[in-house]
Amino acid sequence: MRSRPSFVTDGAITRALAEHWQPVSEIAYLPWGFGAHHWRADTLFVTLDQLEPRHTAASLESTYASAAELAASGLEFVCAPVPARSGQFTVDTGVGALSVTPMLNGRSPAEDEVDKPAILAALDALHSTPPPAGLRHWSPQVGPNFAAELRSRTAEPWTSGPLAEEARTALAARADAIAWWNARYLELAAFAASRRDSWVPTHGEPHNDNQVLTPDGLRLVDWESLAVAPRERDYADLPDTAGLDPAMVELFALDWRLSELREYADWFSAPHIGSEDDVIALEGLHEELAAQVVGRE
Numbered sequence: 001m002r003s004r005p006s007f008v009t010d011g012a013i014t015r016a017l018a019e020h021w022q023p024v025s026e027i028a029y030l031p032w033g034f035g036a037h038h039w040r041a042d043t044l045f046v047t048l049d050q051l052e053p054r055h056t057a058a059s060l061e062s063t064y065a066s067a068a069e070l071a072a073s074g075l076e077f078v079c080a081p082v083p084a085r086s087g088q089f090t091v092d093t094g095v096g097a098l099s100v101t102p103m104l105n106g107r108s109p110a111e112d113e114v115d116k117p118a119i120l121a122a123l124d125a126l127h128s129t130p131p132p133a134g135l136r137h138w139s140p141q142v143g144p145n146f147a148a149e150l151r152s153r154t155a156e157p158w159t160s161g162p163l164a165e166e167a168r169t170a171l172a173a174r175a176d177a178i179a180w181w182n183a184r185y186l187e188l189a190a191f192a193a194s195r196r197d198s199w200v201p202t203h204g205e206p207h208n209d210n211q212v213l214t215p216d217g218l219r220l221v222d223w224e225s226l227a228v229a230p231r232e233r234d235y236a237d238l239p240d241t242a243g244l245d246p247a248m249v250e251l252f253a254l255d256w257r258l259s260e261l262r263e264y265a266d267w268f269s270a271p272h273i274g275s276e277d278d279v280i281a282l283e284g285l286h287e288e289l290a291a292q293v294v295g296r297e
Contacts, residue, residue, distance in 0.1 A: 002275075002276045002277050003031070003275050003276055004029050004037075005048070005095075010027050010029065012093070013039055014027050016093055016098055017098075017100070020084040020091045021084055021085070021100055022044075025042060026040075026042060027041040027046075033209065034280065035050075036048060036049050036224070037096075043103050044082070044103060045100065045101045045102065045221075046100050047100070047101070048097070049090075049096055050096050051096070051097060053262070053263070053266075057090070057092060057097060059136055060097050060224065061089060061090045061097075062134040064089035064224075065134060066131075066132040067081060068089060069132040070129060070201065075126060077125075078126075078219075078220060079104060079212070079221045080101065081099045104214055104221070105214055106215070106219065107212065108208060108209050111237075114237075115218060116238070119238070122218060123206060123231075123234050123235075126234075127200040128200075131201045132201075135201060136228070137227060138227040140185065140189045140255075141258060141259035142258045144182070144186055146178075146262065147175070147181075147182040147183075150175070150178060150261070150262075150265055151175045153269065154168045154169075154172040158268065160270055160271050161274065162274040163272065163274055163279070163282050164268050164272070167264065168269070170286060171261070171265060171285075171289070177289075178258075180293050181257065181258060184250075184254060185251065185258055188250060188254065191247060192229075192230050199229055199230055200229070202228070203220055203223065204226060204229075205225050207236070207237050208237070230245070230248045230252075232245055232249050232251070232252055233248075233252045233255075235249065235252075236249075236252060236253065236256065260288050261288055264288070267281050268282070
């Protein structure tokens with residue numbers, strides 16, 4: 001997130017690190033990414049995850065434990081969390097789940113700088129590895145009533161903040177498209193579930209911002225979305241890869257879009273102040289709503 005969290009201080013993060021991992025001498029907030037808060041603390045990269053709606057405390061812990069297991073199995077590109085003294089990979093701070101990874105010496109490539117052979121090789125290795133026993137399976141991000149409930153929620157004005165009405169009216173204007181996406185998504189999800197025996201470990205978001213080019217090669221970070229799923233889940237930015245099932249590519253395009261719309265609806269119907277993060281979120285909402293409805297438009 002670009003904005004510092006208002007609900008926790010750097011001092012509180014420093015104390016949690018000292019209690020559960022190691023004492024640190026310097027800490028700095030990093031205005032990176034979107035959805036979680038990050039700090040640099042000496043040689044540690046620190047993440048504070050909000051659990052809902054993607055995780056429970058137990059599912060996030062098992063996800064990070066699974067990432068560590070994959071790294072230990074020989075997948076060197078996995079930048080896995082560092083266990084706390086307890087052996088757990090997450091610590092409940094009361095305002096989110098804290099985790100740490102090593103601070104990598106490298107940079108994330110721009111979209112046109114992605115080393116496609118390297119990321120394809122990493123994904124192939126990941127998908128060929130047996131899934132850890134405790135790793136969760138992907139499931140649909142929204143249910144059959146999502147579109148109808150969203151239509152109802154957007155029927156009356158939102159007064160929750162300066163961007164609320166723009167977000168509400170944008171969602172309401174695309175209600176029919178959202179309903180079609182919702183129905184098509186669940187149809188494809190049911191088809192995917194019928195072939196669960198072919199599912200593999202997937203990163204979930206291996207795009208350029210989650211790739212780090214280091215002197216030792218490519219590293220993939222942010223394993224919060226790790227899950228057993230159809231392999232097409234990992235090819236949103238590489239849709240022309242040979243051998244992909246077009247139906248599963250469509251499923252995960254809709255998976256991303258509908259989960260984003262759900263989160264943006266929750267975001268703008270709740271109190272907000274028009275911060276930089278709010279503005280970025282509104283841009284994201286408009287981008288997702290601009291997608292065409294294949295076969296309908």
